[in-house]
Amino acid sequence: MNKLFIFFVLLKATSSFSATIDVRLIIQNGTRTLVDGTQVLAKTFSTSTSFSENSDTFIWSKGDDVNLKVVNLDTDAHSFKIDGYIDFGNIPAGDSIEQNIQLTTAGVFRYYDNSNQPYNEYVGLSGLIHIKELTDNSTYFYWDLREIDSVWNAEIISNSAQPTLTDYEPDYFTVNGKSHPNVNGDPIARPVGNVGQEFKIVILNNGLSIHSMHFHGYHLTIEDDSKKAINIGRSKDTFPIYPSEYLVLSCTPDKPGEYPVHDHNLAAVSSGQVYATGMFLTLNIAP
C-alpha cells in the first residue's frame, strides 16, 4: 500500500512538474552580419548585455512561471507584448518593466515591440515562444522567418526616413536569422530524424513578406494555423505563411534522404543577388 502511494505521489509530481524561469530581455541596437558579409543595422531582444544579432526562440512548458524583465537600453522608447499573455506597454529609453507570468495556455506565441508598427518588430524586435503541453514529447524544430531590406534597416534605425510599405524590396531572406547554407548548421532549425519517426516544425513569419515554403520528398500535415483554421488537417507540400502567422506541421518520413525546403517565391532563395543563399535549408532523414 505504501509503495503504491509513493508511486502515485511520484507520478503526480512528474506529471505536474513546473519550473520557475528567469528571463531578461535587453533591447539593444547593433549590427547584424548577413550571409555574404554585408552588415546591417538591427535592434533585437538580447538575453545578455552583449548585442545578439537575433531575438531568441524560447521553449517553455505549460505550468511554468516566468519572471520576465524587459530592459530598454536603446535611446528610443519601445514596448513589449506577447500575444495572448501580456502587454507591457511603453518602456521609455533606459527604463525596464518586470512581471511574473504563469504559463496557463499552451501554444505558439509571438513576442514583439508593438510600437512604431511595423518597423520596430521588422528590424529584429520580435521572436518566437513555444509553450508546450507537459505531455507533449514530440520532437520540434523552429523556423523564425524574416527578410531584410538593407536600405530599410538603415533608414529606420538612423531615423532618417520612414519607408513606405509599397517600396519594400527585401534582398536577404533568413530562417532564424541565417541564410543557406549557414542555416543548416542551426540545430533547432534543421530537421534531422529517422524514417518512421514523427517530427514537427513550428514556422512563424516575423517578416513583412508572404512566404510559400515548399518541401521536397514529403507531404506534411498542418496541425495548427493561427490565421486559417480551415487549413488544419490538410496534407500539402507547399505552405503559404503570411506576416505574423504561425503554422505547426507534422511529418513522418517514409524514406531516407536529404531533401530541400525553400521558399517557392524563388527570388527569396537568393540573398544579396546571389543564388542559393536565401530561405533554403535541407531535411536530413536517416534510414
Place this chain on the structure above:
Amino acid sequence: MRIIFILIIIANSISSFSQIDYTQLIVGRSTGNILLHDGAFPRIFGFANNTSDIIEIPGPILHMIEGDSVLIDFLNMSQGAPHTIHLHGLDVDQENDGVPSLSFQVNHAEHGFYRFKAPHAGTYIYHCHVVSTLHVQAGMYGVIVVHPQENSYLTWAGGEQYGRDFVWNASEIDTFWHKNSVLNHLYDAATPQPVAVPDVYAPQYFLINGKSDSQLADPANYNYALPNEDVYTRLVNIGYYGVRYIFPSSLNARTISSDGRPLPQQQIGDTVEVLPGERYGTMIKTGTDANYLVQVEYFDLNTQVVHSTQTLTIQLSQVGLDESNINFILFYPNPSNDGQFFTSTIFEEEYKIMNLMGETILSSQSQHIDLSKYSDGIYIIRYKGNSYKLVKQ
C-alpha cells in the same frame, strides 16, 4: 557461383525495366523565344517532348495514371549550364529529386533518367532545379496530371466526376531576367559557385499558360465547356507572385483538393488564392450563360500590391457547333466504352493519336476515330500543336 550471381543481376535489371508503365521524353533547351501580347519576344529556356518541337512556356502537360511506374528520359540539348527535372510534389526519393547537388545534373547532349511511381491522383509540377531562381523564370516548367486508375474523369479514386478539366498555370515574365547577360551563366554541382541574380523582380507580363492580356481575349485561348457541365479547374502557380483566381459566383466554385491531396473539408468560395508552388483543384459548374469571366489577380509577395489582373474566358459550346474557326475540338462520347469517338470538326490536316508512351498509333483526318482494337486507357490526339485527351474505358 559468379555466373549465377551475374544472371540474377541481369534478370533483376530486366524485370525492373520491364515494369515501366509510362515513358516520357522531355527535351530541355536554352534557345527559344516567347511571343508576348504586345509583340515582345524575349528569350526563354524551356521543355518540349520531342526533339523536333520548339520549346514553349509552359512545357507540355504530362498525363500519368496513379500507380504507374514512370521513366522520364530527359535529354538536355542546351549549351551552357546543366539542367534537371524536379518532380514538384511527387515526393520522389533523393536520387530522382532533381536537385543537382543532392541527386545529379544533366549536361549538354546527355540524357538523365528519372524513375518514380506516380503517387496520388492530382496536379503536380515539373521544373528545372539548377539555379532554379533563374531557370524557372526562364521558362523551364510544366504541369503533371496524375489520373486515378479507374476513370480519368474522376478527381481521385472515389472522388468527384467531372466532364472536363482546365489546367491554368500562372507565372510572370520580367524581361530583364531574360537577357543573355543574366541567363548565360555557368554551374557545376561538383563545385557549385554562387550565381548572380538580378536585384529586383519586377515582372511586366502576367501569364496563364504562357498567354496574357489580348492573347487571353482571343477565342483561340478561351476555355470551352458544355452547358450545365461539372468542370475541374487545376489552379497552378509557378511564378514568384501570389495569384487570386476570382470565379463568378454563378459557377458555384468549391475547392476540393490541394497539392495532390483531397482537402479534409471542401472550401466553398469564389476566390482561390494560390501561392508559388501550390496547386488547388476547384470544381465549378457551368449554367447556360454564353460565357463566364474568371479574373486572376497577381500580387507582389513583399508589398501585397496587385500589379495585374488577367481575364480568362469560359465559353459555352454545344456539340455540333461549327468549330472550324476556333481552337477547340469536342469529341463524343468521351470517355468511350467501345473506343469509338466522333467529332463535328472538319480537319484541315492530319491529326496524330499517341498512347501515353508517346508512340503514334494512328494518323488521320477522319471525324470518326476508332480505338476499339487498343487497350483501355488515355490517348492523346495532337492537332495543330494542341493536345486533346481521349479516354477509352
